[in-house]
Structure formats: C-alpha cells, structure tokens
C-alpha cells in the first residue's frame with residue numbers, strides 16, 4: 064500500500080528528515096514522537112504536499128510526485144493538523160463543497176454523522192462551533208470521503224485534538240473497522256491510548272524512525288524514557304508487563 068525508500072527532506076541547517084524507509088500494508092498505525100520530531104513533515108511528504116528531496120514514495124504503486132498529484136489524491140485522504148475556514152460556511156455547506164454528490168441519508172454517511180454527533184450541527188456556522196465540534200466537522204469531511212472499493216491511505220495529523228472521550232472512543236472504534244481495508248496512519252500525542260490498543264506504532268525522533276512495532280503495548284519503558292525524555296518514576300509497569308505513563 065505505502066512504500067517509502069530512502070526518503071530525505073532538509074528543512075533547514077538544524078533539521079533534516081531521514082533517510083526513512085518504510086513499507087506499510089493495510090492496518091492501523093500510531094505515529095508517535097516528541098514535538099518537533101518530524102511527524103507532520105513526514106505526513107506532508109507522504110501525502111505529496113511537499114516534495115521529498117531524495118528517495119521514492121509510492122501509494123499503491125503510484126509514485127508520489129508533483130506530476131502525479133491527481134492520481135495520488137484519489138489514493139489518499141489527509142486530515143492536516145490545522146484547518147482554516149476563511150468563509151462563513153455551515154457544516155453542511157463545507158461537507159457539500161468537499162463532496163458535491165454527498166448523500167447525507169445514505170446508511171454509511173449517516174453512521175459517520177451520527178457517530179460524530181453532527182446531525183444537530185449541520186446548519187450551524189463552523190466559526191460558531193466549539194473547538195471540539197469544529198474538529199468533528201473536519202473529521203467528517205475526511206471520513207465521508209473514504210467509501211472506496213479499493214484500499215486508501217488515510218493520514219490523520221492529531222485528529223484527537225479537542226475531542227471529548229466519547230468522540231475519541233467512537234473515532235478509534237470506527238477507524239479500527241476501516242483498518243481492515245485501508246492503511247491508516249494517525250499522528251498524535253495520546254501515548255497511553257497507543258500503549259493500550261495492541262495496534263502498530265511508528266516512533267519518530269529527531270527526524271528519523273526510532274522504532275516500529277506491530278503491537279504498541281510492547282513498547283519498552285526504556286524507549287519511552289529515552290525518546291520522550293520522561294523522568295524516572297513517570298512510567299508504571301503493570302502486571303502483564305505493559306507500561307503506562309502516570310500523571311497524564
């Protein structure tokens with residue numbers, strides 16, 4: 064599904080991404096790492112928003128290049144970290160701009176809009192919604208667009224921002240179901256959530272991939288302390304040898 068070979072990108076004299084090589088099939092991948100470790104930059108490169116300086120990326124065998132943007136857009140969806148709405152749009156208007164043939168009544172779409180509790184908010188202006196409500200509307204914009212018969216690459220940059228626990232739970236549950244058919248990469252800082260989920264995780268540090276595990280609950284205390292600069296005593300080892308960060 065996603066193939067990254069020796070990808071490099073130089074941001075400035077002090078910060079460089081890569082070389083990164085990674086091959087991912089369908090599934091659910093947590094992309095973890097401290098602030099400034101290069102997660103968003105990597106997602107931007109994978110999505111084709113910024114061109115890699117070196118190396119090769121392909122999504123379902125399609126090369127990610129500036130000249131192949133139209134094909135790439137059909138193979139991937141990307142919820143970026145920040146969304147700016149410059150017009151006074153309602154939720155419904157924004158969703159219709161993203162999908163001009165959107166059928167709000169269809170069973171699949173109804174599940175998403177109901178799961179994100181957006182049905183009562185459809186006619187409200189986005190700028191008048193709370194932070195979490197706005198994030199739910201932007202999530203719907205992406206989720207309503209993944210009804211595809213072929214596998215997609217779904218990239219989410221900090222999708223949990225502003226969500227309350229009910230909607231975090233719903234989102235995880237929904238994406239877990241989608242992971243059977245699609246390759247889903249979620250960049251976030253909810254370390255305990257990742258440690259709890261038995262899903263794959265990619266840990267970045269200083270522009271490079273530090274660790275890839277097929278089960279995030281096997282991430283070692285040492286790794287967490289080193290990569291995230293956590294103090295001694297901040298990590299609890301449970302009876303089943305899983306670790307949890309305490310105090311957050």
Ligand SMILES: Nc1ncnc2c1ncn2[C@@H]1O[C@H](COP(=O)(O)OP(=O)(O)OP(=O)(O)O)[C@@H](O)[C@H]1O
Pocket residue numbers: 074075078096097098099100101102103104105
């Ligand atoms: N447009 C830019 N110009 C200059 N430096 C940048 C730019 N974008 C990112 N950087 C720098 O590149 C590094 C990686 O940034 P990036 O946003 O990829 O990190 P991140 O892991 O997503 O961080 P966070 O968890 O805080 O969102 C940081 O040091 C950041 O300051």
